[in-house]
Amino acid sequence: MARIIAGIGASHVPAIGAAIDNGKTEEPYWKRVFSGFVKSQEWMRQAKPDVAIIVYNDHASAFSVEMIPTFALGCAAEFPPADEGWGPRPVPVVEGHPALASHIAQSVILDEFDLTICNKMEVDHGMTVPMNLLFGKVDKDSHWPCPVIPLAVNVVMYPPPTGHRCYMLGKAIRKAVESYPEDLRVVIFGTGGLSHQISGPRAGLINSKWDKAFLDNLSKNPKKLIKIPHVDYMREAGAEGIEMVMWLIMRGALDDKVDEVYRFYTVPASNTAVGHIILANRSRAKASGKHKRAAARAKVERKRS
């Protein structure tokens, strides 16, 4: 069976993408940001996932205000980088995993999460920036190290889905992944945040105390986070900081108790607090044993019937 081995939280600040694309990563301002992802890239090279599910949001690139899906799952074979006004980012086309994606759609819709299916979709910095942060810079004519299933969440128009809803969707995604017959190692990304406000007279807001509490609880006590009302996110972490709810989809897809492998936090990257965490499932090592037991049980049941 397929299984989720780890969850990754990462900000998706567009200026980080611009710094990579324009060769500014060695400048002191940006080095401070990128230095926090060196160990993560090493971790990712060792983890070698077969598929990444990336929870992110579109920023008026693939979706305008004509259609605003709350949860949109990318089931296409490929997702071209969107032109966000400066030409598409010079990154490879993102290869999808249509078989697992459509399996997830079928499973979670029957679990009462009414997803929108996208068989054609461009992806913006919301997805490609965290990919760069974890996979490193990848030449435009090369390939990303693994296929990706994008899950776009509306966090632009209020109200986004609640933290609780996001967390429960994560659980449904996990169930779907684990009912997929092929033996795949899957990682799930929650992206966006942390605290930032880029609109109105209060723009520039950063709340490190909030961010730290969020990361602490994400790691140890996620159930506390799912009760936070939207207005608290907006008041404390900024109008656009509400996108942190997307991290709860990632967290819901993991074990209740996880190992915090790595954490990084720095302020600022342009207008935003950069947060990053890697949480590994404890069941990842035991899964093969469990799998064997389940297979044995199934054999016994077949014999009985």
Added chain:
Amino acid sequence: MPRKEQVYDDIPGTYVFDAERSRQGYGINMFCMSLMKDENRKAFKANEAEYLKRFRLTPDQTEAILQRDYNRMLELGGNIYFTAKLGATDGHSFQHLAALMTGNTQEGYAKMMLGGGRSVEGNRSRSGKNAASPFVAGAAKASAKPKAKTKAKTKAKPKSKSAKRK
């Protein structure tokens, strides 16, 4: 019909782009979206007022766009990810827009961000009725240590199992 008062209207300096503003500002956002195409940017630049007639805008909305009054655009239903496209069409960086919206100079805004951003203290509530979220107030007690500006730590080495995997 006047705007229905929402609980988040108490957050100072913030125009939440909610379903009501999304309805009201559809024309502003579709206009901004049209600026993704070069031919449209050229047509807009050639005659701004004429170009805006292509969209369903109220006189207030048209005025806000022509005046580049970004806060007013937000108030009338524009969304920042969309209005930023107008800023880009004018050749401005996002920081320029942020400075405009916050009534700061671009230099002053940049300096504030480098210094750790705008503090939430004193910026939570217009009415003063809403204090810190209990979620963060509880966490503050738990973490009394001062924080470094940049922090990275490895809590556990990746397990050898995954490391060995080819």
